[in-house]
Amino acid sequence: MNLNDTIEHWLTSTQKSLSPANRPFVTLSYAQSLDGSIALRSSEPMALSGNESLRLTHQLRSMHDGILVGIGTVLSDDPQLNVRHWTGNNPQPIVLDSQLRMPSDARLRQCSEKPCWILTTQESEWPNQNGIEICQSQPGSDGRVCLKNALALLYEKGIRHLMVEGGAHVITAFLKEQLVDAIVITLVPRIVGGYKAVGDLEINARVDLPAINPFHSERLGDDLILWGTLDYRKGVE
Numbered sequence: 406m407n408l409n410d411t412i413e414h415w416l417t418s419t420q421k422s423l424s425p426a427n428r429p430f431v432t433l434s435y436a437q438s439l440d441g442s443i444a445l446r447s448s449e450p451m452a453l454s455g456n457e458s459l460r461l462t463h464q465l466r467s468m469h470d471g472i473l474v475g476i477g478t479v480l481s482d483d484p485q486l487n488v489r490h491w492t493g494n495n496p497q498p499i500v501l502d503s504q505l506r507m508p509s510d511a512r513l514r515q516c517s518e519k520p521c522w523i524l525t526t527q528e529s530e531w532p533n534q535n536g537i538e539i540c541q542s543q544p545g546s547d548g549r550v551c552l553k554n555a556l557a558l559l560y561e562k563g564i565r566h567l568m569v570e571g572g573a574h575v576i577t578a579f580l581k582e583q584l585v586d587a588i589v590i591t592l593v594p595r596i597v598g599g600y601k602a603v604g605d606l607e608i609n610a611r612v613d614l615p616a617i618n619p620f621h622s623e624r625l626g627d628d629l630i631l632w633g634t635l636d637y638r639k640g641v642e
């Protein structure tokens with residue numbers, strides 16, 4: 406079995422065996438350098454992964470009903486979040502955008518097949534709603550979209566399998582809230598010294614660190630793919 410088949414088989418069976426109550430199964434997937442950078446600077450796009458890993462990312466996208474990024478990624482990368490380097494269905498694009506900062510010319514607004522869902526805390530009407538659907542959600546204690554409420558809303562709207570692609574604020578927030586079920590990381594053999602994937606999770610003891618268990622790794626082209634399920638039980642070695 407090649408790596409694409411191995412990961413597809415693993416993810417399908419994990420999605421079946423682990424079904425969280427009233428929220429989608431969440432797969433976190435991103436590319437990082439050896440030092441944990443996902444970009445050189447926070448507001449700049451940086452292509453890190455090789456062609457084979459990029460194909461794997463698009464395969465993963467096709468295995469999810471929804472794909473979510475933060476507005477920071479939209480503002481810096483202007484992503485399309487569709488399946489181009491693999492044959493499969495496009496997931497529903499979803500953006501966490503508390504303050505409705507999505508630009509009117511964003512590429513995500515140009516997809517007629519699936520208007521992008523904007524998860525926001527704002528009640529105000531948006532002047533230009535072309536290519537988007539506003540999904541109002543409750544704010545968390547920091548005033549941003551509350552992830553637990555947002556996931557419950559996505560579940561109600563039919564999203565059962567959600568892929569979270571970044572960027573760093575969103576990765577950190579999902580990990581902090583223990584909302585990541587599975588992780589697939591592309592580790593790129595570069596040292597960037599840039600913008601790191603994971604920020605402060607406010608964990609003080611080793612015993613409280615989430616573990617990847619079971620943990621798998623395999624080379625794909627020049628990159629290393631690391632994958633597994635998150636285990637938040639205290640004291641997992």
Ligand SMILES: NC(=O)c1ccc[n+]([C@@H]2O[C@H](COP(=O)([O-])OP(=O)(O)OC[C@H]3O[C@@H](n4cnc5c(N)ncnc54)[C@H](OP(=O)(O)O)[C@@H]3O)[C@@H](O)[C@H]2O)c1
Binds near residue numbers: 442443450
């Ligand atoms: N290497 C990779 O695989 C990869 C993947 C994706 C992105 N990136 C890179 O990551 C960088 C962007 O990352 P970023 O950290 O600046 O932005 P981000 O994580 O994409 O978006 C963060 C923004 O999302 C909004 N948000 C709403 N609710 C939130 C919540 N509950 N928790 C966290 N954020 C919430 C916040 O803005 P509001 O308060 O306005 O809502 C927040 O500032 C870019 O350089 C991009 O190229 C790399």
